[in-house]
Amino acid sequence: MRWHPTGCDPSQPGGTMTATQDDMIAELQRASVNLQQRLDAALARRDSDYNERIEHQTATIDVLMAMSASPEDPQPVFDLISVRARDICGAYGVTVCEFDGSLLHWRAATGISEDPAVREAAKAAFPTPPTRSRVLFVIHTAPWLLS
Numbered sequence: 001m002r003w004h005p006t007g008c009d010p011s012q013p014g015g016t017m018t019a020t021q022d023d024m025i026a027e028l029q030r031a032s033v034n035l036q037q038r039l040d041a042a043l044a045r046r047d048s049d050y051n052e053r054i055e056h057q058t059a060t061i062d063v064l065m066a067m068s069a070s071p072e073d074p075q076p077v078f079d080l081i082s083v084r085a086r087d088i089c090g091a092y093g094v095t096v097c098e099f100d101g102s103l104l105h106w107r108a109a110t111g112i113s114e115d116p117a118v119r120e121a122a123k124a125a126f127p128t129p130p131t132r133s134r135v136l137f138v139i140h141t142a143p144w145l146l147s
Contacts, residue, residue, distance in 0.1 A: 059084040
């Protein structure tokens with residue numbers, strides 16, 4: 001059989017594809033699968049980024065609503081911030097502190113313990129100076145929130 005651009009030898013009835021065309025088809029199928037995998041990965045990244053942005057915006061809205069619902073008492077706001085920060089970060093617990101320029105003041109925490117004695121012992125460690133060994137979510141509050 002001789003090669004023909006269409007892949008079939010017109011001089012032979014029912015001519016068959018050549019090996020070169022079979023290879024080209026296989027390569028096109030591999031390229032198609034590869035493109036589909038890259039597209040799926042890009043869409044998954046986009047969806048993940050979108051969901052993260054929505055989660056952050058929802059947390060912000062929740063905090064703003066808590067602030068407006070409790071203008072005289074900042075504690076519900078700090079409690080909500082600790083819960084939302086824990087959820088967004090996928091952490092076991094979060095401690096929210098306020099930094100006054102020299103000391104960290106405990107404001108709220110999640111993941112410490114349900115035992116009130118353990119929670120009070122954790123709170124008793126504050127106020128404390130910041131150190132490099134502590135990883136804390138520090139809140140700089142507006143003065144009006146605490147007055």
